[in-house]
Amino acid sequence: QKEVEQDPGPLSVPEGAIVSLNCTYSNSAFQYFMWYRQYSRKGPELLMYTYSSGNKEDGRFTAQVDKSSKYISLFIRDSQPSDSATYLCATDTGRRALTFGSGTRLQVQP
Amino acid sequence: DSGVTQTPKHLITATGQRVTLRCSPRSGDLSVYWYQQSLDQGLQFLIQYYNGEERAKGNILERFSAQQFPDLHSELNLSSLELGDSALYFCASSVDSRGGEETQYFGPGTRLLVL
Numbered sequence: 001q002k003e004v005e006q007d008p009g010p011l012s013v014p015e016g017a018i019v020s021l022n023c024t025y026s027n028s029a030f031q032y033f034m035w036y037r038q039y040s041r042k043g044p045e046l047l048m049y050t051y052s053s054g055n056k057e058d059g060r061f062t063a064q065v066d067k068s069s070k071y072i073s074l075f076i077r078d079s080q081p082s083d084s085a086t087y088l089c090a091t092d093t094g095r096r097a098l099t100f101g102s103g104t105r106l107q108v109q110p
Numbered sequence: 111d112s113g114v115t116q117t118p119k120h121l122i123t124a125t126g127q128r129v130t131l132r133c134s135p136r137s138g139d140l141s142v143y144w145y146q147q148s149l150d151q152g153l154q155f156l157i158q159y160y161n162g163e164e165r166a167k168g169n170i171l172e173r174f175s176a177q178q179f180p181d182l183h184s185e186l187n188l189s190s191l192e193l194g195d196s197a198l199y200f201c202a203s204s205v206d207s208r209g210g211e212e213t214q215y216f217g218p219g220t221r222l223l224v225l
Contacts, residue, residue: 036216043112043200043216044153088153097143097155097166098214 001026006089006101015110019076023089023101026070032092033065035074038103039085047087048074079108113137114217116201122223128189131220135182135203141165142184143204143214144176148197159184191224198222 006023013019021035031052036044048063050056050072056063062075072089086103093099113136123129135142144156146169155168159178170176173191178184188195198221202214 034213041219041221043114043218045112046213046215049213097158097168099155100153102152 003027003030003093003099004089004091004101007104008102010105010107012107012109013079015079015081015108017079017108019074019079019083019106019108021074021076021087021089021104021106023072024070025072025091027093028067028070030091030093033063033072034090034092034098035061035063036088036090036100037085038088044088079106081108081110084108112215112217114201114203114215116199116217116220118220119218120221120223122225123191124225125191125193127191127224128187129191129222131186131188131199131201131222133184133186133201133203133217135184135201136215139203139205139215140182141204142178142182143202144170144184144186145200145202145216146197147200147219153200156186188222193224196222196224 003026033050035048037047038044050063053067060077064073086105088103089101090098115134117132140161143158147153156170157176158166162178173189176186198219200219202216204214
């Protein structure tokens with residue numbers, strides 16, 4: 001079983017839609033969770049970081065961690081064509097390196 | 111712009127050859143991480159250096175090696191290259207506060223094509 005699982009998509013939504021991106025993780029000891037955004041042919045860019053459980057909001061983005069079900073989510077409100085990218089969830093597995101999901105490709109149609 | 115720089119942006123070489131990828135971390139960051147991103151394996155951690163010393167190793171092949179210099183820049187050396195080594199190689203850096211999670215900032219990557 002992979003430590004972090006993510007649906008690769010692609011996910012296509014109309015502009016203005018609410019987007020929900022999800023990952024599951026295997027080990028309940030994981031505490032730090034991140035969402036990175038990667039545009040085509042670019043490096044991953046940190047979007048959100050959460051510790052333990054709960055929600056964190058930053059503008060149109062909300063990151064949510066549910067430790068009871070080992071589920072992490074990223075919500076994008078009022079999605080824009082510029083949000084079209086691959087979204088990677090990641091966790092610090094305690095070995096001083098990030099373990100990434102496979103990434104979900106999002107396309108926001110104008 | 112994350113503040114992490116990588117050179118070269120693109121590299122085309124032949125099987126059996128050796129290449130060196132270079133990374134300069136963000137100002138003040140002591141830790142450097144190398145990752146490989148391929149279509150079939152996704153983004154995978156290779157190796158981490160902290161202040162010149164190797165700290166953690168991931169799925170790094172024996173043909174690959176890295177080092178971090180006193181000025182904190184790092185180099186990833188790939189030798190006896192195979193077709194399957196074609197990938198994007200990313201460098202990331204972090205402050206390494208030792209107090210918990212270390213936010214990693216990624217560079218733009220080096221795209222390696224082995225022919």
